Structures are given as structure tokens and as C-alpha cells.
Amino acid sequence: MSQDRNPQAEQMGDESMVRNLAHQAEAIWPQEKHLFDLYALSGAIRIVDVGCGTGEITRRLAEHYPQASVVGMDILESNLVFARRDSQGFSGRVSYEQGDAFALRFDDASIDLLVCRHMSQAVPDFPLVLAEFTRVLKPGGVLHLVSEDYGMLHFPVIEIDPDKFWNEHAVKFLQSIRCDGRIGRHSPALLENAGYGSITMDYITVDTLRVPRATFAGIIGAWRDGYAEVLAGASGRSVDAVIADMNSLIHAIETPPHYVVWHVPVVSGRKC
Secondary structure (H helix, E strand, O other), X not given: OOOOOOOOHHHHOOHXXXXXXXXXXXXXXXXXXXXXXXXXXXXXXXXXXXXXXXXXXXXXXXXXXXXXXXXXXXXXXXXXXXXXXXXXXXXXXXEXXXXXXXXXXXXXXXXXXXEXXXXXXXXXXXXHHHHHHHHHEEEEEEEEEEOOOOOOEEOOOOOOOHHHHXXXXXXXXXXXXOOOOOHHHHHHHHHHHOOEEEEEEEEEEEEOOOOOHHHHHHHHHHXXXXXXXXXXXXXXXXXXXXXXXXXXXXXXXXXXXXXXEEEEEEEEEEEO
16 A cells, blocks of 8 residues: 555554554443444354454454454554464354455455455545445445544543544644544435445444443543644644643543543444
8 A cells, every 4th residue: 555545554553553443442342342232143154354353353353253363454564463373262163354445355346344444544445445445345235433433532521622622633634634533424315425325423422431431541541642743743833732632631630530431333234
């Protein structure tokens, strides 16, 4: 994949991403896993986890579908080192490979379930990726897409205006690299335009009542460590100022009785 199509390669390859993926899995999977039961897939199905990172969810998918073969694919070999290390107990049902989401190596109509989490906001021209997903899915196969939306992070108004922070930093940064920081709300229409049926939109509620505060704070802390510099560049502010603002947001998560919530969109559809 060219740099133009992977403009966040440096941030995705930072050590903070390993922490982030672990915290996100802990926060999101307990609610998300029940959605897979709605797809009515079972048996020796083929699953692909595109943008699998360190394999946190790939392993959980293999546990959820005990007869399935699961391939985790990521553009960064550095992530797959961790994924392979931690997935040795699945008797060959789980494998990993480096690959390009814009040019999947799988045959047409060969996959029963394609999972893509936390990636759609990170690549430009996502409809081209979606076309590849559609190509490799079998008729009746399911796409499960977790699409982040930085307008769905809600913090108390404290030292800073949190809504303004995400809009003028995260959304603006993603716009500067031709990515969509609000793709969560746009995803059902993308699937409909791509010809999917049985489209559903669900929300995982990551908040300070359902998720341990330390886990939730760990997600934002990892974003701070991996993204403060580019967010500063996009907003025209200093790195220290951006870090200070993100520390204020983290403090709100960590400190009762403040309430913080992240609504995580999960859109699914079935290939017609």
C-alpha cells in the first residue's frame, strides 16, 4: 500500500497502538460479541479480520466461532509479530498475513464473514476498500464494520470545550489526509450505495459506568501518545498544548463523578 493510501502508517506503527488495541478490545468486545450471534453464521465458515492489528479481536473471533478458519490481515508486519505470538493455541485455525485492504488476495465470493474494526476512518477513499470487501464476500456473506466517529465522544465541559477539541484536532487532522473522521454516521449509506441488504446500525456504549475508568482512560492516553504531534500540526497549536488538553480529558475519565461516553458505531450488512 502506498503512503497516499496509508497516511497514518507512522501512528499505527507506534508502540502506543499496541496498548490502544488491547484497551479497545477490553472496552468494546463484551458488548460487541453478541452482535455476531445475530448473523446466524456457524460451522466451518471462513472469516477475515482486515486491519487486525495485534490480533486482539482475531483471537476472540476464533473463540466465538470454534469451527471457523480465521485470517487476520494487517498492513504492518510489526503488528503481526504480536498477533502470531499470542495466537499459537488455535490448532492452525488462525493465521496472519501482511496485506493491502485495497487489493485483497482472496478469491471472489470466498469469505463468509469479513470484519473490519477501527480502520475505515484511517484510510482515504474508503469506498474503494469497501468494493474489495464486497468482491470477496460470498452472496449472503456478512460485513461487520466498526467505524469510528469523533463527533460521538462526549466529555463534560471542564477546562476545555471537548466537542471543539475533537472537531478542531482529530476531525481536522483526518480531513488533511483525506480521511473521514465522521465516517461512523456515514457508514450505513456507504453500505447501501454498495448494494448491501439487511443493513443494521448498532452502538457500543463505552462509558464510565460500563467500562473501568482505567481502561477508558488508557484508550485516550494511547491516542495522546501516538497522535499529539500530528493533531498539533493540523490545529496549528503546540504539542504541549494538545497534550495538556488531552490530559484534561483523561483526568475527567479517571475522576468520579464525571461521566464520559464514547458511542462506537457498528454497521453490518449482508451481500446481496
